[in-house]
Amino acid sequence: MSILLVGGAGFIGSNLATILLGKGERVVVADNLSRGNLEILTNHFSSDLFDFRNVDISDCDQCAKLFDEYASSEPFSEAWHLAANSDIPTGTLNPDIDFKDTFCSTFQLLKCMRDYGVLKLNFASSSAIYGDLGDSKISENSGPLLPISNYGAMKLASEAICSAAGESFLEFVNIFRFPNVVGVPATHGVILDFFEKLKRTPNQLQVLGNGFQQKAYLHVTDLISAMLFVRENQDNFARINPLNIGPIDEGVQVRWIAERLVERIGRDISIEYGTENRGWVGDVPRFYYSVDKLTKLGWKPSLNSEQAIIKAIDEIAIQEEILSR
Amino acid sequence: MSILLVGGAGFIGSNLATILLGKGERVVVADNLSRGNLEILTNHFSSDLFDFRNVDISDCDQCAKLFDEYASSEPFSEAWHLAANSDIPTGTLNPDIDFKDTFCSTFQLLKCMRDYGVLKLNFASSSAIYGDLGDSKISENSGPLLPISNYGAMKLASEAICSAAGESFLEFVNIFRFPNVVGVPATHGVILDFFEKLKRTPNQLQVLGNGFQQKAYLHVTDLISAMLFVRENQDNFARINPLNIGPIDEGVQVRWIAERLVERIGRDISIEYGTENRGWVGDVPRFYYSVDKLTKLGWKPSLNSEQAIIKAIDEIAIQEEILSR
Numbered sequence: 114m115s116i117l118l119v120g121g122a123g124f125i126g127s128n129l130a131t132i133l134l135g136k137g138e139r140v141v142v143a144d145n146l147s148r149g150n151l152e153i154l155t156n157h158f159s160s161d162l163f164d165f166r167n168v169d170i171s172d173c174d175q176c177a178k179l180f181d182e183y184a185s186s187e188p189f190s191e192a193w194h195l196a197a198n199s200d201i202p203t204g205t206l207n208p209d210i211d212f213k214d215t216f217c218s219t220f221q222l223l224k225c226m227r228d229y230g231v232l233k234l235n236f237a238s239s240s241a242i243y244g245d246l247g248d249s250k251i252s253e254n255s256g257p258l259l260p261i262s263n264y265g266a267m268k269l270a271s272e273a274i275c276s277a278a279g280e281s282f283l284e285f286v287n288i289f290r291f292p293n294v295v296g297v298p299a300t301h302g303v304i305l306d307f308f309e310k311l312k313r314t315p316n317q318l319q320v321l322g323n324g325f326q327q328k329a330y331l332h333v334t335d336l337i338s339a340m341l342f343v344r345e346n347q348d349n350f351a352r353i354n355p356l357n358i359g360p361i362d363e364g365v366q367v368r369w370i371a372e373r374l375v376e377r378i379g380r381d382i383s384i385e386y387g388t389e390n391r392g393w394v395g396d397v398p399r400f401y402y403s404v405d406k407l408t409k410l411g412w413k414p415s416l417n418s419e420q421a422i423i424k425a426i427d428e429i430a431i432q433e434e435i436l437s438r
Numbered sequence: 439m440s441i442l443l444v445g446g447a448g449f450i451g452s453n454l455a456t457i458l459l460g461k462g463e464r465v466v467v468a469d470n471l472s473r474g475n476l477e478i479l480t481n482h483f484s485s486d487l488f489d490f491r492n493v494d495i496s497d498c499d500q501c502a503k504l505f506d507e508y509a510s511s512e513p514f515s516e517a518w519h520l521a522a523n524s525d526i527p528t529g530t531l532n533p534d535i536d537f538k539d540t541f542c543s544t545f546q547l548l549k550c551m552r553d554y555g556v557l558k559l560n561f562a563s564s565s566a567i568y569g570d571l572g573d574s575k576i577s578e579n580s581g582p583l584l585p586i587s588n589y590g591a592m593k594l595a596s597e598a599i600c601s602a603a604g605e606s607f608l609e610f611v612n613i614f615r616f617p618n619v620v621g622v623p624a625t626h627g628v629i630l631d632f633f634e635k636l637k638r639t640p641n642q643l644q645v646l647g648n649g650f651q652q653k654a655y656l657h658v659t660d661l662i663s664a665m666l667f668v669r670e671n672q673d674n675f676a677r678i679n680p681l682n683i684g685p686i687d688e689g690v691q692v693r694w695i696a697e698r699l700v701e702r703i704g705r706d707i708s709i710e711y712g713t714e715n716r717g718w719v720g721d722v723p724r725f726y727y728s729v730d731k732l733t734k735l736g737w738k739p740s741l742n743s744e745q746a747i748i749k750a751i752d753e754i755a756i757q758e759e760i761l762s763r
Contacts, residue, residue: 220533
């Protein structure tokens, strides 16, 4: 049996692949490489436990062909679905991207899981499904769910069909609602954005919005530890299991991140802020996230938002230095 | 200017078309006639206010062509989207139907509304987005939203993208969460199901489930009065406006409906029940629906669940007698 990992050539997926392989699991990464990067999987190609397939899971035929290929030899014991368009502003400009990469990927995957009897699903959802619920502390039961970006909308849409599949045929489905996740290999996100801006204007950092947007950040290693904690304690969770994952603190402001990044670089850089309370259409200015459901069962993050950001700034600085050589 | 009414050849859409035309509005019905029926619009073909287009709105090109056709002459002032696959069990067997008719119709419609500057949307959602929340009274803010049918899932998916569109470009979007709606022309639903079963077995009525499933029913005339009440009082509602519509009572049981229908027919019929507490995968056994948000602003239904059922049984009995001649 092997684990199907859709989107395994992305930021979080590649970290998950490494950890699952380290546990001795067989892993088949399926990725269309639209945003994923094959190079970050290079270390695994020599492993007998690892397979890579360049497959667009949102394409009905390609998805079925993949399931068919493995059905007779080493059928999938479970699926992890981490593929999505992670570029929120681009998805607002062109809704077709989120439609295909975020929603249709879930839809076609579920159809094949049913057809081939793969009954365990771990789905990467997002805090973006909650939209802007103001200052209230957001639990898994909070509503109304009115996402304000196409990204959040297509994640909620995906949750909805995962839930219906849970009712009709899945053994279980974990709906992991990710917070902002930081670490390497960074492919997007606020820290990488700042580094890229500084390549263009080395002495000035222009921040989108007024910098008071406050969010919780989790390091990718903690995110994966939370998901694997659930996997190992599946019986303690509901069969259809929406679950917030995040740090326990209330997060940090974007201006704090900008200041730490400038400190790390150690160069004279002026930070310029906008006037809006959000960075872009679909950005949520404040965000309080309850992870009580998860922590009550014994999981704890090793780093809080500040520590996660500091660590990620350091990791991404090194990544960018290596890439620029 | 004219009103675009997608799904206007269906049960609720055709009733809405009649009432809007009666108010002197110009109405363009777009329907792919997959479940809609052109005959029920016959009375309107002679009206200068009425247009019909056989268009599959879930098809990108067909949808754009429709908007293009009207953009120069009489652009759409607002859109009503009532097209969906209303056959829940069929949607469970074949997810492609709900995907295309319920979700993609919303997705393509929103893209064209943005491209052609149509900024007011009334969307027919469903109580099915709530899934099975047990005995709690369900308000618009209730959660978690874990639909248990593909129908409910694709309605929630549609809500999600309507919400994101509300954030990025719509002037307003009403997300009307319909209860079970009864009346004529009946195309589906428990009453019509019973009549059709009795054609096959005239002296025996087999009820799906144990008959204790309890739901609220609204007559179609009350449903439309509620939606037009919102339209006339738009300023009193939020710009992105999810809204439960339903009667004020707690509904009736399926076995009560079966008994009233047998009484109306006035023939010796034995009613047989199943043992399950739900009629099919995706059926919700009990359902308490709060419509406080709507009634607080002054709307009231003219009929309760019992009265709506009695009236609809009578209407559908006459419809079936006429059709069988």
